[in-house]
Amino acid sequence: MKHQVYKVVTTAGLVTVMAVGLSASVAHAQNRQRQITLTAAGNTDGPYGLAGQAGWVTIKASNLGSILEFSVSGLKPNRVHSVWLGFDTTSSPFSGERPNFVATDPQTGTTADVYGFGPVAADNAGFTAGNGLDPNGFITDDRGSAKFTIQLNYDIFQPESAPVLLRPVVSQTVSVMPDPNSGRCIPADASSVQSWIDTGYMRVFDTSIVADPPEASPSFQVLDGQVKPRLVRGKVSGFTVAEHFDGVTHGHVPGRHIGDPAALGCGEWEGRLGGNLADATN
Amino acid sequence: MKHLLKACSLFAVLGFLASNASASATSIETTLTLDSDGATDGIYGHKGQAGTIAIQALDGMTILDFSLSGLTPDSVYSVWLLLDTAQSPFVSGTCPNCVARDANTGTLANVYGFSPGAADNAGYTAGNGIDPNGFVADADGNATFTINLNYDIFQPASAPLVLRAGTTESVPVTPMPGSCVGLQTGDFPAAVDSGFMRVYDPSIVANLPGVSPAYEVLDGKLKPRLVRGTVTGFEIAEHFDGLTHGHRPGLHIGNPAASTCGDWEGRLNGRLANAMR
Numbered sequence: 001m002k003h004q005v006y007k008v009v010t011t012a013g014l015v016t017v018m019a020v021g022l023s024a025s026v027a028h029a030q031n032r033q034r035q036i037t038l039t040a041a042g043n044t045d046g047p048y049g050l051a052g053q054a055g056w057v058t059i060k061a062s063n064l065g066s067i068l069e070f071s072v073s074g075l076k077p078n079r080v081h082s083v084w085l086g087f088d089t090t091s092s093p094f095s096g097e098r099p100n101f102v103a104t105d106p107q108t109g110t111t112a113d114v115y116g117f118g119p120v121a122a123d124n125a126g127f128t129a130g131n132g133l134d135p136n137g138f139i140t141d142d143r144g145s146a147k148f149t150i151q152l153n154y155d156i157f158q159p160e161s162a163p164v165l166l167r168p169v170v171s172q173t174v175s176v177m178p179d180p181n182s183g184r185c186i187p188a189d190a191s192s193v194q195s196w197i198d199t200g201y202m203r204v205f206d207t208s209i210v211a212d213p214p215e216a217s218p219s220f221q222v223l224d225g226q227v228k229p230r231l232v233r234g235k236v237s238g239f240t241v242a243e244h245f246d247g248v249t250h251g252h253v254p255g256r257h258i259g260d261p262a263a264l265g266c267g268e269w270e271g272r273l274g275g276n277l278a279d280a281t282n
Numbered sequence: 283m284k285h286l287l288k289a290c291s292l293f294a295v296l297g298f299l300a301s302n303a304s305a306s307a308t309s310i311e312t313t314l315t316l317d318s319d320g321a322t323d324g325i326y327g328h329k330g331q332a333g334t335i336a337i338q339a340l341d342g343m344t345i346l347d348f349s350l351s352g353l354t355p356d357s358v359y360s361v362w363l364l365l366d367t368a369q370s371p372f373v374s375g376t377c378p379n380c381v382a383r384d385a386n387t388g389t390l391a392n393v394y395g396f397s398p399g400a401a402d403n404a405g406y407t408a409g410n411g412i413d414p415n416g417f418v419a420d421a422d423g424n425a426t427f428t429i430n431l432n433y434d435i436f437q438p439a440s441a442p443l444v445l446r447a448g449t450t451e452s453v454p455v456t457p458m459p460g461s462c463v464g465l466q467t468g469d470f471p472a473a474v475d476s477g478f479m480r481v482y483d484p485s486i487v488a489n490l491p492g493v494s495p496a497y498e499v500l501d502g503k504l505k506p507r508l509v510r511g512t513v514t515g516f517e518i519a520e521h522f523d524g525l526t527h528g529h530r531p532g533l534h535i536g537n538p539a540a541s542t543c544g545d546w547e548g549r550l551n552g553r554l555a556n557a558m559r
Binding site for chain 1: 325326358384387388389391402403404405406407408409410411412414416418445447448449450451452453454455462464465472474475476477478479480482484485488489490492493494495496497498500503504505506508522523524525526528
């Protein structure tokens, strides 16, 4: 057991040092600091209602990445939340209409079904898909407040900075349905609701490159380095803080929204706070 | 790369220790010798690989110490647990297109007959960095590393099942005899990531009462109960594309739909029943 404890201490120390190193590097090369006031969003009454929440996010950004310092209050105490960024879906690589956005691989020209949002997390962060807290997740304290920092390995003020999420998600069906009278989620005999768990980032492919082994491997994925596939990226337009009624995050996706016509009362999250990047102040 | 590996192992170790509280008292120490596997000649061929896994199962957890040699130098690999698909929760006779049943609801889901060799609460990058069951061979084709699991692989129904409906995007390539070729158009699915199958129970009172979809069964805070299978062995996979793919290995070169456009091949395997105690 001493062996494991030693590994935890040394590895935790390493991660801390790496985080401090990144933080110091971003601070050193920092050329922008902005603050965004987060305003209340989502239902204000009914079983999913909440009022009085507020917050802000301070953003320190440079070409090395972004440090986002969140301070939120007025949320439900001891609840699981997550932070999402919204994309400017009017600009490349997006096309189509909500909720059926597609994005174009700039190398191949092929399109993929994607979302208009993504998790606020480094593009190489490890996602547990809810088996533990995902890297864009946080839990409020006993008073419904939370202060936390998320470090991104890209500059969110740049165009095409955040990785785009593929839309076909992993799911299993659950034998529940929204009650047509009450709107509540009730057990059903037939499996009708898809439970959304996780997805992944859209990658860039280039079918003109010579694969390794030559012409045999599908190494048509473009790599920017070892274990670093190039990702299709979009322009960030703002943030949403989501509350998860089921007490778990869902990986790269937030799960099903209560406003999703296919989910309704069987949805599992609602937005609580939102803010636009364009409203950022010095 | 070492940093990535260590950072990934942190989560596994933390999960490992966190699970220690609910320990059972069994203790097994054994060594499993791995056999070479996969194609031996042709463009994907490889010979001379060997390895062992020292397995220590204690208090509901497992420590896997790998010592491998003869692999392709500097190549990316991953470790997979092979599951007993003849047993519950698998529906008999459905594999390779495996189907598993949620015992609580009776509902079925498409799953794989394997699971990543990693703690069930480990963080997956889906290849954007090394995944927690991944490793990179050194310049001599060797690898020595440890994976900690927060479950005992010698127990029945221990390893979480991976949902088969994975995330994909289409790539304009097509498999041809002896090569995978690029095209102007095409609909070849790239296999990236998946997730674990969860247990649901529609009879529970949800929180918020009667309105939340908290039909997921939780074994603790941020700990959804997962559908699990019995481990029968190990597979070490080499990734020709230089990337891991998250909870699944990508597309195998033996998959008829992938063939030469597949991106991995098994290099070593071993059956748990053959472990020397």
